[in-house]
Amino acid sequence: MDLFPQASNDEAAPLPFRMRPRKLDEYVGQQALVGPDKPLRHMVETGVVRSMILWGPPGTGKTTLAEILAAESGAHLEHLSAVMAGVKEIRAAVETARVAKGQGKSTLLFLDEIHRLNKSQQDALLPHVESGLLTLIGATTENPSFEVNSALLSRARVHVLKSLSETELIEVMQRALTDSEHGLGLRNIAVDESVLGVLARAAAGDARRALGLLEMACDFTIPEGQGERLPREALEDVIGHGASAFDKQGDQYYDLLSAIHKSVRSSRPDAALLYIARFIQGGGDPLDVVRRLAAIASEDVGNADPRALPLVMAAWDAYLRLGDYEGQRAIAHAAIHLAVAPKSNAIDKAWKQAKDFVAGQPRLEVPTYLRNAPTKLMESLGHGQGYRYAHSEPHAYPAGSDHDCWPDEIQRQRFYQPTEYGQEKRYGQLMAWRAELDAEADDGA
Incomplete structure (x- = not known):
């Protein structure tokens, strides 16, 4: 069994798989972790890998980092998904690690979606991480402090991965366009950087998505000279309306609701509209926004403007009566009113004090x-x-x-x-x- 499958140059394999970095020097982004004198760079240089949890959005390189750490440290890599693997699979990985240890080889266990581990799975894994038989590399898109067992969390350092910047995503795509062995280099495709910028923005920090969009876009190239050219006009059909979609149960969903609330509280109507538009464009339910605005009306505006709460409730009713397209404007109406209105949290403070007092x-x-x-x-x-x-x-x-x-x-x-x-x-x-x-x-x- 190939413990560290190298990316294939098979043209049938998806471009994101083919372009997966094989060495740390090929890795784009996360310089706070892989740059000179940074933690993961130091592990690669010393060959000593410590248990860790990689927390970040999709497409930021969590799996790739695990594979690079295993390859460059000479460790055996076991790859499990918390969604698919049970206690049986964890025990099998432990036995494989014992065999590898007998052969003088350490074992890294890459556990994808570690936040989905149940208690029995964590109990089966914990003693082997404690003993050092397994070096755990967990990957998660969710906040590990909420989702991962505290005993397991205490034995692994959390490294936060950030969404890639537009510049970094453009670099990833340019490499794919010029790489003749694994990428699209043999096709000699000319692409303006402005076109790559559109794809990068649509990818929203996700390198895997950026390469997937690039590969789809290159199905619409036109012949030019000795190669091909990707016209900007082809992007609309490729990107569509799903470019900004996000997981409604993930951190980004709640981060956007938080940004809406804090922008309104800070009396910044333009920022509030920005985050509301992003939330709805990404597939968020507009009613989640109006519910949050109803809470803001009492919590942050209160009696400084007694019209605030009735206006939000009217916007809620208008959305239900008018439908989504026209109703969104009513939600924007309410958001602007709340943001511009004078602010008072006197009601919120009074209610909290009353509850605390009555409890005693x-x-x-x-x-x-x-x-x-x-x-x-x-x-x-x-x-x-x-x-x-x-x-x-x-x-x-x-x-x-x-x-x-x-x-x-x-x-x-x-x-x-x-x-x-x-x-x-x-x-x-x-x-x-x-x-x-x-x-x-x-x-x-």
Whole structure:
């Protein structure tokens, strides 16, 4: 069995497979890991590989790095997928490692999608990583701190891989166009860098996708001189509308929702629209955006602009009534309003304080004058007695501390503190005026 399958020069193999780097010097990107004096470069130079987890988006070179580390350190490579492999397959890999160790060879276990390991799989793997029989190289697109067992995580250093830049993706494609052994070099295809830039942007940081798009695009070349030329017009059919798609359960999905929220909170309408457009273009549900806007309306705008929440709910209703195309404009309308509106988190702070306070008051009881009295028995117990109907009071306000609606046995607290922003400034003035009425009523009692 070939433990480290080299990329084939078979023209039937996909271009991304054929162009997979075989040495670290051929690797593009991740200079923080593979550059001079960096961790993975040092492992290759010393031949000593430590357990690690490679965390990054698709197409950033996780599998390739594992293969290069195995090849250049002279280790035996076992390749498993957490989706397909069970405890049986892990035990088989352990036995293979024991055989390799008897032959004086170390074993690297590359475990793809390590975040999908269940407890029994992790229990089967852990002692062999601890003993050093296996050097683990896990690969994941999900945050390992949330998805990987803490015992396993503590024995492996996490290395973060970044999406490739547009410049790096163009370099990857240019290599494929000039490589006569594994790439498209024999075809002598002329491609403007601006065309490669379009493909790079469509690939969204994914080298594998960039090479796949390049290969598809080169099916539409036209003869020119002694070679071929890739016209820009061919790109539209190749890229289509799926170029920006992302995993709805992955980090990017939630990162975009986070960026929308923080842009609105920071009063940056253009940035909010940018991330909303990217979210929807990538296949995100517009209703997920409007749900987040509804939360923002109370959490970050609140009473500084009391129109905010009704406007978001109207946008939600408009989207459902108008359909997706026209409805997206209503969502943008709401997002711009929230971003431009004055901001206050006074409601959010008051609600959190109230919940925390009540959690420490298990014996809290409602004052008798606020209690309901639907029966004669309840009336005889004093329920509802002393309640003052606000609309019958001067200024429609029952002034005085004897009617502050607060439980007698609990010290009075102030949760809601209006800010000086927007309409909330007026709320603060109203509350201060009512406090003066309370003081006057108490003085006259």
